[in-house]
Amino acid sequence: MNLRDHIRDVPNFPKEGIVYFDITPLLADPKVFQYTIDMMAERFSEYKADKIAAAEARGFIFGAPLAYKLGIGFVPIRKPGKLPYDTISVSYDLEYGSDSLCMHVDAIAKGENVLLIDDVLATGGTAEGMVKLVEKAGGIVSGIGFLIELGFLDGAGRLKGIANSHLLKL
Ligand code: 5GP
Incomplete structure (x- = not known):
């Protein structure tokens, strides 16, 4: 296929x-x-993780069924003002300007291994923001999995030091 x-x-x-x-x-x-x-599941299970975290909206579409398949928990990362309980947040740089991402304070325990999932790796700004958020909570990013990597933008270059892979490179 x-x-x-x-x-x-x-x-x-x-x-x-x-x-x-x-x-x-x-x-x-x-x-x-x-x-x-x-x-x-086959490709990203090598990033031995206790939980999957993914950002709205398209990250949820792949992150949640993958967490189910791997038998691990799912943590939603959202834009400010969406999560009901106490949150931690980070700002991250976009191509033009910046944005913020939030997570519940108790979503990830210290030392927990987290697999980050998103549909597309473009400039890497969103992924970098998710990494900052997980690390702020005391978690360890064991890897990042994407459906698609846009090779011409070199987002992977921005994620140096963090294991990442994709199913499709465009
Ligand atoms: P980055 O922060 O890496 O520049 O952009 C990645 C984010 O923007 C991802 O969360 C992804 O969902 C979205 N994105 C950027 N370009 C595309 C695209 O061509 N198609 C889709 N589906 N999402 C994109």
């Missing part, structure tokens, strides 16, 4: 000159979605 056949290229989204890789065709096909989660 070639996952590339199930990713739709959308030119000029979210702005002129950007090609957006749309994963919704992959999600809509039950066999392809199942295969994707199975492949992620």
Whole structure:
């Protein structure tokens, strides 16, 4: 099965000159979605983790079924103002400006190994923010798994020192 056949290229989204890789065709096909989660489980189980953490919104789509499959817990990372209990937060740099990510204070225990999951690695800003958040909680990032890595942006270069891999490189 070639996952590339199930990713739709959308030119000029979210702005002129950007090609957006749309994963919704992959999600809509039950066999392809199942295969994707199975492949992620096979590939990313090497990052021996106690928990998976992933950021809204698309990180949840892959992170939660993968946690179920691997038999480990799932931790949601969200934008400010969304989580009901006490939170810790970090700011991280985007291509233009910055943003914040939050997690419940008790979501990760000190010394716990955490696998981070996201759909796409672009500049690496989001992944870097998630790493900062897990480390702030006292957790250890054992690895980061992506469905797609956009090679031309060198996001992996920004994650040096942290094990990471992907199913598809574009
Ligand atoms: P970064 O912070 O690495 O620059 O951007 C990664 C974040 O933006 C990810 O959370 C990902 O969901 C989203 N993203 C950036 N480009 C794309 C794209 O072409 N397709 C999809 N599906 N998400 C993208």
